[in-house]
């Protein structure tokens with residue numbers, strides 16, 4: 507099987523967007539995919555807020571880092587949040603499953619986006635307060651990620667840093683640095 511044409515390989519975090527809105531039917535299917543994500547003890551702790559209203563969109567943009575202002579063109583910004591109280595606590599391992607599960611559900615969104623001809627780009631560069639205030643996110647909920655979502659535009663629509671990033675090749679560590687078989691066989695600094 508050639509991996510090149512699979513969703514996994516077609517998913518990418520680029521920065522050039524058309525402002526064309528996402529049709530409702532497409533949105534509904536994305537939501538359904540998110541809903542069916544796996545979670546520890548099936549707790550489904552994720553809360554996704556899809557922001558397409560221009561005024562709300564602008565407010566979320568104001569909370570994004572300067573280096574993420576290319577996201578302004580994306581018609582929808584998705585804010586992923588969760589609270590620790592909804593965690594499936596396991597005393598024996600200390601993993602924050604509400605965070606882990608949000609990651610899984612966000613991947614559902616990202617791969618679902620590819621399947622729908624869209625591009626999602628996850629971001630960690632934002633400030634909690636302005637986004638929480640604009641969207642009415644209650645105390646106790648942490649924002650995990652903001653994802654820009656929309657149809658990809660040609661790279662020529664970008665300029666400056668964002669264009670430089672998108673022109674540089676996507677890279678990965680070699681397999682032997684991240685995966686081993688039967689034992690922890692990685693070099694550790």
Ligand SMILES: Cc1cc2nc3c(=O)[nH]c(=O)nc-3n(C[C@H](O)[C@H](O)[C@H](O)COP(=O)(O)O)c2cc1C
Nearest residue numbers: 517518519520573574627628629630631632651676
């Ligand atoms: C949790 C998370 C946070 C990220 N934050 C940002 C960000 O703030 N700004 C940005 O331009 N890209 C951000 N990225 C995108 C990564 O840089 C990108 O996923 C990585 O370089 C691999 O490229 P690829 O997604 O095209 O495979 C983030 C990705 C993840 C998963």
